[in-house]
Amino acid sequence: MREIEGDxxxxxxxxxxxxxxxxxxxxxxxxxxxxxxxxxxxxPLSRVAHHVVAGxxxxxxxxxxxxxxxxxxxxxxxxxxxxxxYVPDLAVLPEREPNADLVPVSEALLVAEVTSKATAxxxxxxxxxxxxxxxxxxxxxVDRWAPGGxxxxxxxxxxxxxxxxxxxxxFGDPVxxxxxxxxxxxxxxxxVD
Numbered sequence: 001m002r003e004i005e006g007d008x009x010x011x012x013x014x015x016x017x018x019x020x021x022x023x024x025x026x027x028x029x030x031x032x033x034x035x036x037x038x039x040x041x042x043x044p045l046s047r048v049a050h051h052v053v054a055g056x057x058x059x060x061x062x063x064x065x066x067x068x069x070x071x072x073x074x075x076x077x078x079x080x081x082x083x084x085x086y087v088p089d090l091a092v093l094p095e096r097e098p099n100a101d102l103v104p105v106s107e108a109l110l111v112a113e114v115t116s117k118a119t120a121x122x123x124x125x126x127x128x129x130x131x132x133x134x135x136x137x138x139x140x141x142v143d144r145w146a147p148g149g150x151x152x153x154x155x156x157x158x159x160x161x162x163x164x165x166x167x168x169x170x171f172g173d174p175v176x177x178x179x180x181x182x183x184x185x186x187x188x189x190x191x192v193d
Contacts, residue, residue, distance in 0.1 A: 014038060015080045022085055032074060036126050038083035046116050049191040053114045053142050054089045056189065061092060061110075064183045068095050069109070077105040079130040086127055089114045090140075105134035110181070112140040120145040132158035138177065139163060144192065152187050 011017035022040050025033045030045035054073065061071055072091045079086065086105065090112040093103065105111070111131055113123040123141060131139045132155070139155040150171040155163035156178065167175050171192060175185040 014083060018083055019085070032087045034076075034087050035083060035085035036122050041122075043116070043118050046114075047193065049144070049193050050089075050114050050116055053144070053190050054112070057112055057114075057140070057142070057185065058090055060183060060185055061090070061181070064181050065092060069093065070095050076102055077108060077111070078102045079105050079134045082130045082133055084126070084130045086111075086130060088112060088127075105131055105136050108136045110138040110140065110177070111136050112142065114142045115145050117145055128155055128163055129161060131155075132163045133161040138166075138181075140175070140177075142187075142190065144190075150190065150192050152185075152190075 011020060018035055018038055018040065022033060022035050025040055025042065027033050027042045032043050034041050034043065058071060058073065065071060070093055072093065073089060074087050075091050077086050077088065077091060078084070085102070088111040091108045092110040093107050094109070096107065113127060115123045120143065124143065128139050128141070135158055137156060141153045141155070143151045143153065152169055152171065152173065152175050153165060154167040154175055154177065156166045157164040169175065171190050172188045175187060177183040177185060
């Protein structure tokens with residue numbers, strides 16, 4: 001890397017340069033800063049209903065995950081090959097040694113996104129492509145802003161950077177999370193704005 005005019009660097013590769021920018025991006029409290037397809041994006045604070053849905057899914061996952069796994073809200077996960085650093089609403093990972101390194105998406109067993117008006121398009125397109133390319137086994141998309149009404153989609157079996165749809169339904173339909181979770185997720189209480 002070389003410094004340009006004292007406050008900017010030019011790295012040897014795109015990933016290091018965009019990561020350097022991400023690390024220095026200041027955002028208001030509650031906002032999240034992500035890298036989507038090489039672009040640093042700041043997303044506004046989510047509405048209360050968004051957090052109610054994430055909390056409901058989190059409580060259910062805590063019932064079934066082994067003690068040696070951890071469940072995180074807004075843990076930065078990296079996909080350098082796609083110039084991505086995503087901050088999912090929920091991520092389940094095997095316990096790992098704490099360190100300063102960023103966590104690769106490939107370590108996640110499940111990632112979940114709850115759409116907001118600001119994130120819906122990315123949560124439906126760029127993020128599943130990145131999660132699948134990195135090999136995350138399951139991607140749960142709770143889409144409160146789907147065009148035909150709120151939906152829940154579970155993606156899995158990533159191959160060649162593409163997921164297979166394991167479940168596609170509307171709020172109220174139960175979602176069966178396969179092993180190692182073995183969980184029937186009730187979506188009937190998810191709030192709709």
